[in-house]
Amino acid sequence: MSHANAALTPRQRLRLAQKIVDEEWTVAAAADYFRVSWPTAAKWARRYVELGEAGMADRSSRPHAHPNKTPTHRVKKIVHLRIRKRLGPVQIADRVGMPASTVHAVLKRCRLNRLSHVDVKTGEPARRYEHDKPGALIHVDVKKLGNIPDGGGWRYVGRSQGDRNRAVTAKRTGKRGIAGDMVTGTAYVHTVIDDHSRVAYAEIHDDERAETAIGVLQRAVSWFADRGVRVERVLSDNGPAYRSHAWRRVCAELAITPKRTRPYRPQTNGKIERFHRTMADGWAYVKHYNSESARRAALPAWLHFYNHHRPHTAIGKLPPISRISNNLPGQYS
Structure with missing residues (x-):
């Protein structure tokens, strides 16, 4: 396409060339009539003779040869x-x-x-995939977070005060670690991500046993079904809960095909790994929580914001819920 300030459009070039070739105008007369230079008029007349009307189109300005091009080796x-x-x-x-x-x-x-x-492990160009509809594949995983002691953790109150808060909370709860030392415990955030839409579902529990993971899966499948999404496959890592017979049995009852990632390849489950980072930045460590219960209470509101309002760069800067077709305006907001 000719630029905005071009003297001749393809149609005008054709008219100029026809004046010279068909109507036998002189090149000088045609150039003066169309207000272009003599060489320009002669060029379009020559192309008209050689190529006809097709010769009036713009040609690429790319050079025929690249003497300074970087050698293939x-x-x-x-x-x-x-x-x-x-x-x-x-x-x-x-x-x-x-x-x-x-x-x-x-x-x-x-x-x-x-x-x-570039893939960090193999060095090969990263292979990315996305299933074509909601529910075709969901990713499941568990994110472990240290419980926040009463009064706040060290990230916001400093190391010394954080250690004192942890000791007081551990003494109150009576929780002990493997070595017998007093600890505040761990929050196990069971997360579920739809591969196509990136819609997320999450629950916080005090363990990651098979029965807990199975309960999360059943409730997540029901949650997605309420939004018109039927889950077909589930992808997990090789944790004990996901390798159990009970997990496979429940997947069969739900008509879901269970799949697992290759060992030591978390990149295969990369969407949920990336979600964990977003969740940590946007919810788990975004502000000072004065207790673990306060942080847990803030999770549902953040999940709603993530699903319904937060622009997701991987899906065209739209909120994940926009990819679920039956989400009527205002239905879940």
């Missing part, structure tokens, strides 16, 4: 160092003897300019 070397060594442009440039700006340009063309595009 250099590109392969840059990509190899990026994937295998995870080096930055400056370090790669030093090894291959090229400017860092050129290395960065090569990495950008190869979509390797950001390390987030």
Whole structure:
């Protein structure tokens, strides 16, 4: 398409060329009539003779040859160092003897300019997937958080005061660790994420046993069903609860296919791992809670905000609930 200030549009070029070729105007007369230079008028007339009406379209300004293009063997070397060594442009440039700006340009063309595009474990370009409808796959996992002692934890009150608060709370609750020392205990946040919509469901419990995980799954499936989503598959890690016979039996009763990640490959369950980071930043550690009960009471409100109001960058900066088709305006807000 011609630019906004072009003297000749494709239609005007055709008219100019026809005046010269078909109506036998002189090039000078046509150039004066259409207010363009003599060489421009001659160019479009020549293209009209050679290509006809199709020759009036814009051509690419890309050069036919690239004498300064980075050689293929250099590109392969840059990509190899990026994937295998995870080096930055400056370090790669030093090894291959090229400017860092050129290395960065090569990495950008190869979509390797950001390390987030490269798998941390294998160094291979990251493979991303997304199921095509809500309920096709849900991810489940457990996030462990240390209980907040009465008066607040060390993140907000400092180490010394935090240790005193923990000791007082541990003495009140009577909880002890494996070594017999007084502890405040652990909150096990059982989380469920829909792969397509990123809608989240979560419950806090005091353990991660199979019966607890099964109860969370049953309630999550019912919760999704209330929103018109039928769960078909569930993906988990290789924790004891998810490897149990009881887990498989309940999945069969719910008509859900259980799947597990490859051992030592949390990236496969990356969506829920990323959700845990969002949850930690947005709820667990976002402010000073003066007790564990206060933090637990704040979880439902934050989940509502995450599902209904928080823009999610992975789905076009829309809230996750917008991907569930039967969510009528105001139905769950």
